[in-house]
Amino acid sequence: MSYAVIFRTISITALLLVAGLPLFSQPVAHAQVGDGTVTPDGPAPLTVTTGPEQDRELEKRAQGLETQLICPICPGETLDQSFVQISQDMKRILREKLLEGQDEDQIKDFFVDRYGPSVLAAPPRSGFNLVTWVVPPAAVALGIILLAFVMRGMRRGDADPVAAGVGGPVTEGDLSDYLAEVDRDLSLGGPGIATLDDDTGDNPGHNAERSAED
Amino acid sequence: MANLGTMCLLLALALAAYAGIGSVAGARLGSGDLVMSARRSSYMAGLALAVAVGALVYAFVTHDFSIEYVRGHSDRAQSQAFTWVAMYAGNEGSLLYITAIFTAMSVVAIYVSPRRLEPSRPYVIAILMGITVFFVTVLLTLADPFAPAPFDDGRGVGVNPLLRHPGMFIHPPLQMAGLVGIAIPFAFVSGALIAGQTRDQWLDAARVSGIVVWAVLSAGLLIGAWWAYTILGWGGYWSWDPIENVAIMPWLVLTAFIHSVMVQKRRGMFRMWNVALLGMMFVLAQFGLFINRGGPVVSVHSFGASTIGSVFLGFMLFSLAFAFVVFLWRYPALKSDRPLESFLSREAGFLVNNFLFLGVTFVTFWGVLFPLFSEFANNETVTVSAPWYNQINGPILLAIVILMGIGPLLPWRRTTMSSVQRWLSIPIGVSVAVMALIWISGVHETWAVIGFGSLTLVMAAVLEEWYRGVLAQRRAGHNFASGWWRMVNGNRPRHGGYIVHIAIIALGIGVIGTNFFQQRADVPLAPGESFTLDEYRVEYVGTDNEQRVDRVSEWANIHVYRGDDQIATLAPWRAFYPVFNMASVRAAVHNVPLVDIPLLPGYLNPGLEDLYIVPSEFLEDGRVVLRISINPAAWWLWVSGPIFIIGTLIALWPAPAFERRTVPARRRIPSAPQPAGSAGV
Numbered sequence: 001m002s003y004a005v006i007f008r009t010i011s012i013t014a015l016l017l018v019a020g021l022p023l024f025s026q027p028v029a030h031a032q033v034g035d036g037t038v039t040p041d042g043p044a045p046l047t048v049t050t051g052p053e054q055d056r057e058l059e060k061r062a063q064g065l066e067t068q069l070i071c072p073i074c075p076g077e078t079l080d081q082s083f084v085q086i087s088q089d090m091k092r093i094l095r096e097k098l099l100e101g102q103d104e105d106q107i108k109d110f111f112v113d114r115y116g117p118s119v120l121a122a123p124p125r126s127g128f129n130l131v132t133w134v135v136p137p138a139a140v141a142l143g144i145i146l147l148a149f150v151m152r153g154m155r156r157g158d159a160d161p162v163a164a165g166v167g168g169p170v171t172e173g174d175l176s177d178y179l180a181e182v183d184r185d186l187s188l189g190g191p192g193i194a195t196l197d198d199d200t201g202d203n204p205g206h207n208a209e210r211s212a213e214d
Numbered sequence: 215m216a217n218l219g220t221m222c223l224l225l226a227l228a229l230a231a232y233a234g235i236g237s238v239a240g241a242r243l244g245s246g247d248l249v250m251s252a253r254r255s256s257y258m259a260g261l262a263l264a265v266a267v268g269a270l271v272y273a274f275v276t277h278d279f280s281i282e283y284v285r286g287h288s289d290r291a292q293s294q295a296f297t298w299v300a301m302y303a304g305n306e307g308s309l310l311y312i313t314a315i316f317t318a319m320s321v322v323a324i325y326v327s328p329r330r331l332e333p334s335r336p337y338v339i340a341i342l343m344g345i346t347v348f349f350v351t352v353l354l355t356l357a358d359p360f361a362p363a364p365f366d367d368g369r370g371v372g373v374n375p376l377l378r379h380p381g382m383f384i385h386p387p388l389q390m391a392g393l394v395g396i397a398i399p400f401a402f403v404s405g406a407l408i409a410g411q412t413r414d415q416w417l418d419a420a421r422v423s424g425i426v427v428w429a430v431l432s433a434g435l436l437i438g439a440w441w442a443y444t445i446l447g448w449g450g451y452w453s454w455d456p457i458e459n460v461a462i463m464p465w466l467v468l469t470a471f472i473h474s475v476m477v478q479k480r481r482g483m484f485r486m487w488n489v490a491l492l493g494m495m496f497v498l499a500q501f502g503l504f505i506n507r508g509g510p511v512v513s514v515h516s517f518g519a520s521t522i523g524s525v526f527l528g529f530m531l532f533s534l535a536f537a538f539v540v541f542l543w544r545y546p547a548l549k550s551d552r553p554l555e556s557f558l559s560r561e562a563g564f565l566v567n568n569f570l571f572l573g574v575t576f577v578t579f580w581g582v583l584f585p586l587f588s589e590f591a592n593n594e595t596v597t598v599s600a601p602w603y604n605q606i607n608g609p610i611l612l613a614i615v616i617l618m619g620i621g622p623l624l625p626w627r628r629t630t631m632s633s634v635q636r637w638l639s640i641p642i643g644v645s646v647a648v649m650a651l652i653w654i655s656g657v658h659e660t661w662a663v664i665g666f667g668s669l670t671l672v673m674a675a676v677l678e679e680w681y682r683g684v685l686a687q688r689r690a691g692h693n694f695a696s697g698w699w700r701m702v703n704g705n706r707p708r709h710g711g712y713i714v715h716i717a718i719i720a721l722g723i724g725v726i727g728t729n730f731f732q733q734r735a736d737v738p739l740a741p742g743e744s745f746t747l748d749e750y751r752v753e754y755v756g757t758d759n760e761q762r763v764d765r766v767s768e769w770a771n772i773h774v775y776r777g778d779d780q781i782a783t784l785a786p787w788r789a790f791y792p793v794f795n796m797a798s799v800r801a802a803v804h805n806v807p808l809v810d811i812p813l814l815p816g817y818l819n820p821g822l823e824d825l826y827i828v829p830s831e832f833l834e835d836g837r838v839v840l841r842i843s844i845n846p847a848a849w850w851l852w853v854s855g856p857i858f859i860i861g862t863l864i865a866l867w868p869a870p871a872f873e874r875r876t877v878p879a880r881r882r883i884p885s886a887p888q889p890a891g892s893a894g895v
Contacts, residue, residue: 067601070599076453076455076599078453078600080448080734081446081450082448083797083830088831091736116595117594117595122597122599123584123596128592129588132580132581132584132598132602133606136577136580136606137606139573139580140610143572143573154554155555155556
């Protein structure tokens, strides 16, 4: 019995390890950002860290925007990934505009006017670009319908039972029923041999439970 | 050395061409001797290419700048270790590497291919050597790594700064080997179909080579992610960059294949489908080669040599046509042995799994192609990047994780709803409880909570299975440890697969942690100043620098405090390379453990979060701009690697118990070697 106890203990520990991790991770919104060592007009883009709660909220929005805009001169890097001068400048501009009270869309429009639509990390959901967004869900929906039809077809028996076992070496699947019979006839025991059959060794549960079910 | 290299390439071309033509001719004429000579000729082609690689490496190590490729990709200043691997730093040399490693893997595959594939082996050799011939021809005509330099000033240009990282020794070779290696399972199945071996003769060869290639590719991707994490300086590891996408697509299809091939192995179903998957992944790998070598996309990985792009595009289209023709030709012979008995069965589960993996593949493919499509159809340049992929692929990936929890609990053939409920009640209960617990504890990121819940479901399902399996073993008188081991040994593909699933759970924890809970700040600090992010106070002490021939390196010395305790001294650096007008950074990563376990090395201790610091800029006034971020659960991304390797090894290990199961089949063909055994993993 003690082994079962150990096993349970390990299982529970592993589970807690897997599940409990986020408990230790504080979400961003709760973070204490900054202790005031900031000069807002320095030569580099600055994390907005001074001031009350709404400034932290603002910084969070600014960081969100950084991931949605592409650095115009680097291959496919978003602003938060890039440290070249132009993206440092853009980071500062978007913070200034947020401080002026502009919203995300206005700021994105501003950059699109300057650098063209490719400055957006994802195409806008309007006009021609709507196609980008619509095609994948449509394809998945179509795929589900197709899958349902295929499965129904397979279920009806779009199979070729005559070919089974004559075209070459048989598959394990072909043998499973036969093997089960052999096992019964020989009444072999022990793991590895008793689990020869598809319906026992490779399925959830142990032998007794399964055969009772069938 | 250049002459030796070129001679070897010519020799390899002749040998591979002879191997390809000779083996087919031998098969057609019924001449076993001809086939055997062709087969040995393919071994010699592998040897010739190995010598060519050796010649290029020797040229690098001895700084032979009379070769243009060596001059362009190395210099005397870089550390000697990197000259050994600089050969795959650029387009020509990496093509030579691809050719050589592909041929070497092909030779091993041909050598260990099972006797039962004897009739199809000539065609397998022909397909593999045909690919070698293509590569060598490209090398000799369009991308000659041994071409002489127009001038030799005795000093090279040096290698791209981003490549000077330990990852350089592992990521490119694994990644490229995995991508070209996909041709091997494809060659096995195509060869078998051409020769008329349309039943399951090719199954074990394709499955084992598929899993080996899958493992190589997975390891390459993971190490690439780690490389990006430490060198690109933004604390990320995957950015849905076009080249990452074309590398992940064949991997996704291969993952679908190694699942659905089990249905064919166990139930004689999905034959047609598996053949289609192998063709698909082969064509996608060619597509990746095309995009990588001068395709019309922008990427951090591009080689930027666009003249040979069209050649690879042509080869991809040829591959597509070839795969299609073979498939359509043998289509009638690929029917399933039996119908699908129930929607509630593992067969159906695998089908849904395949559907989801192909869904992610399609979305990724569409994302890579849309910018081109938009430019063509709408005359507007757009970017499709991480936010788009995360939104579209995220839900499908979540569905895959949930299925990963449910699928293993479904038995083969059929089951009843009540039985499914009984099996699923515990995992679902645990998962819901965990989600509630996380929510109550104050984490209100809905998708993250659902994600953690789904991962819990997978873990609980695996543990439930193992618990019951071990209980059964204990009834037979074994203790916990040996019972578990016996259970795993009883069906290694299955339990190895579960261990890989556990690796995916670890990866999932890391992905969710870093994506949803990262905190970051970009701050300029003068010496002596400090900045507090969350509970860490980061103090900038000062800078050290070092001037070398090829670069100026600067270290930011940093003390990290938590409360009043100093927990770390870090020195991230940034180096500027004037020749490339390019800076390279190396992040300092301090892993904060979940619990402090004395004497346990940090990389073994379950990590809570990484404190990640990069100096993004050293300013004129003596200040340094630091990117400071806290990346929760990043440790879990990397720990998934070893777990996944252990799982793959177990799944591939030639298992006595598994062999016993195929006794009657083996008795029929007494000398049939088990490919798993001879491949030796």
